[in-house]
Amino acid sequence: MNAIDHPLVAAYLDAVARETAMLPAERRAELLADLREHIEANEARDDGQVRAVLAGLGDPRTVAASALAEEAPAAGTASPAPGSRGRTRLTAVLLSVSGLLVLVSSLLGTIALIAAMVLLWTSPQWGKREKVIATGACVAVPVLMFLGALLGAAGRIGPTELLLVAVFSLGVPVAGATMLVRAARR
Incomplete structure (x- = not known):
């Protein structure tokens, strides 16, 4: 049995x-x-040799703590930069209201959406996954409105459909913004 197949290595x-x-x-x-x-690389064969190699690497918690400490500055989680809290709030608010603003005023909604996207994608505190999810949540409303206009649904919208559009326009962007705020707290 080579060292990598050893149960101690698997547990480590x-x-x-x-x-x-x-x-x-x-x-x-x-x-x-x-x-x-x-x-x-150490080619350990028996239990004693495997234990010695693992002891040389250090305790799993120590190895993990070192890796997490190295990663923290890159992820922006070690110590928030001055003003990052305000930027997080501004980004979340703009993302949250962009859907409703598009309904009220397409120009105002577009400006809010563009500003939110710039803040989101230039911020180092969120990973690519969070940025893509938030972008999808905010762009969903204008895209669906555009598709609805293309399909000619504007003339057939009743009060129920209008209520659903309003709930969707607020709910989806708010969900995306909430996800970003939670991610920023980690």
Whole structure:
């Protein structure tokens, strides 16, 4: 049995994976691959040798803490930059109201949407996943309105449909903004 197939190695790597759950998946996979490579390079064969290699790597919590500490500045979670709280709130508010503003005034809604997108995509505090989800939530309203206009639904909208459009126009962007605020707190 080579070292990488050893049950102690599997338990060690599982512990590191659990402790680094807050890391982006790509970075966690890279860390685990590096650990596997190091373990394989040592060519440990018996329990004693495997234990020695794992002891040399350090406690899984220590390895995870080091990886998390290295990642924190890049993710923007170590210490928020001055004004980032205000920027987070402004981005969330603009995203939340953009759908309703598009209904009220297409120009005002478009300006709010563009401003929100610029704030969102230039902010280092959110990952690509959060940015894509928030963008989809905010762009959904104008896209559906445009499709509705193309299909000629404007003349057939009754009070029930109008209420549904209003709820959708507020609910979807608010859900996207809420997700961003929660992600910023992590």
